[in-house]
Amino acid sequence: MTTVLLERKMPHVALLRLNRPEARNALSPELRLELREHFLSLSCDDTCRAIVITGDMRAFAAGADIKAMADMTPAQMMAQGDEQNWAAISQCLKPVIAAVNGYALGGGCELAMHGDIIVAGESAKFGQPEVRLGIMPGAGGTQRLTRSIGKYRAMKMLLTGSTMSATEAHAAGLVSEVVPDDEVVDAALAIASRIAAMPPLAVAEIKRVALSGMDLPLDAALMLERRAAYLLFGTEDKTIAMRAFVEKKTPTFSGR
Numbered sequence: 508m509t510t511v512l513l514e515r516k517m518p519h520v521a522l523l524r525l526n527r528p529e530a531r532n533a534l535s536p537e538l539r540l541e542l543r544e545h546f547l548s549l550s551c552d553d554t555c556r557a558i559v560i561t562g563d564m565r566a567f568a569a570g571a572d573i574k575a576m577a578d579m580t581p582a583q584m585m586a587q588g589d590e591q592n593w594a595a596i597s598q599c600l601k602p603v604i605a606a607v608n609g610y611a612l613g614g615g616c617e618l619a620m621h622g623d624i625i626v627a628g629e630s631a632k633f634g635q636p637e638v639r640l641g642i643m644p645g646a647g648g649t650q651r652l653t654r655s656i657g658k659y660r661a662m663k664m665l666l667t668g669s670t671m672s673a674t675e676a677h678a679a680g681l682v683s684e685v686v687p688d689d690e691v692v693d694a695a696l697a698i699a700s701r702i703a704a705m706p707p708l709a710v711a712e713i714k715r716v717a718l719s720g721m722d723l724p725l726d727a728a729l730m731l732e733r734r735a736a737y738l739l740f741g742t743e744d745k746t747i748a749m750r751a752f753v754e755k756k757t758p759t760f761s762g763r
């Protein structure tokens with residue numbers, strides 16, 4: 508069975524649906540591989556300018572597949588090379604919007620945090636319950652959660668395995684927008700569609716600089732920003748956009 512479904516519902520937007528509803532979309536090794544293949548292929552697909560990733564109404568994803576991990580040794584875990592699967596997502600320069608309904612736990616919460624924007628349904632729940640299984644997050648949970656919501660709220664979740672509601676996650680800065688449960692995917696697609704209408708090179712540079720800059724000292728990050736900003740003055744889309752503004756027309760971007 509295909510564990511990740513790709514839908515193209517609107518121009519330039521790809522929708523990836525995790526498809527293991529019977530296992531609350533637990534991230535099996537097969538699913539992680541399929542996800543990686545989709546991201547690698549969408550990354551170099553010029554017809555895709557934004558990616559929405561979602562699960563179903565009960566679960567975005569309930570984490571790594573515990574049944575598949577239960578008997579694994581450290582060597583087997585390492586041999587899986589799971590970091591390559593996650594890198595395909597984190598290194599994708601197309602904006603990624605996570606549309607979260609239901610549970611986003613463990614690797615599921617980490618997957619949502621690989622998104623640039625997180626849209627959550629009112630009933631969504633976020634958490635890193637790995638500690639209860641005697642393990643810990645391994646796909647960025649201790650780092651991305653702490654950087655998103657701060658040490659004290661993150662530590663409470665990481666050390667107790669407690670969950671956060673969508674409203675709490677929004678207040679803490681983990682979620683971009685909370686909407687009624689049945690509007691989550693449409694809201695995410697609407698954001699993706701707005702982004703897809705922007706000049707793609709500008710979008711890619713903004714994503715690259717915003718994310719890379721977060722890990723740099725401010726001076727270096729500002730330098731990176733300036734260089735990228737200068738670079739965009741050389742694009743065809745900058746000329747198209749500024750001319751359209753002056754002539755009061757709607758621009759159509761070339762992606763060059």
Ligand code: DAK
Pocket residue numbers: 529530531533534566569570571572573574575584589590610612613614615636637640642643644645646
């Ligand atoms: N893995 C496998 N199966 C799962 C699952 C999971 N994470 N979550 C749910 N399922 C399965 C259940 O076993 C059940 O299967 P059957 O019994 O029907 O065969 C089915 O999905 C329905 O689950 P429930 O009956 O429990 O459904 P409920 O709606 O009552 O509860 C729940 C939903 C999500 C609250 C509950 O299922 C639950 O607590 N699930 C486990 C959540 C969890 O602990 N997640 C963290 C997993 S550990 C690493 C990278 C990443 C990671 C580790 C290392 N490296 C690179 C080193 C990540 C680790 C994790 O994510």
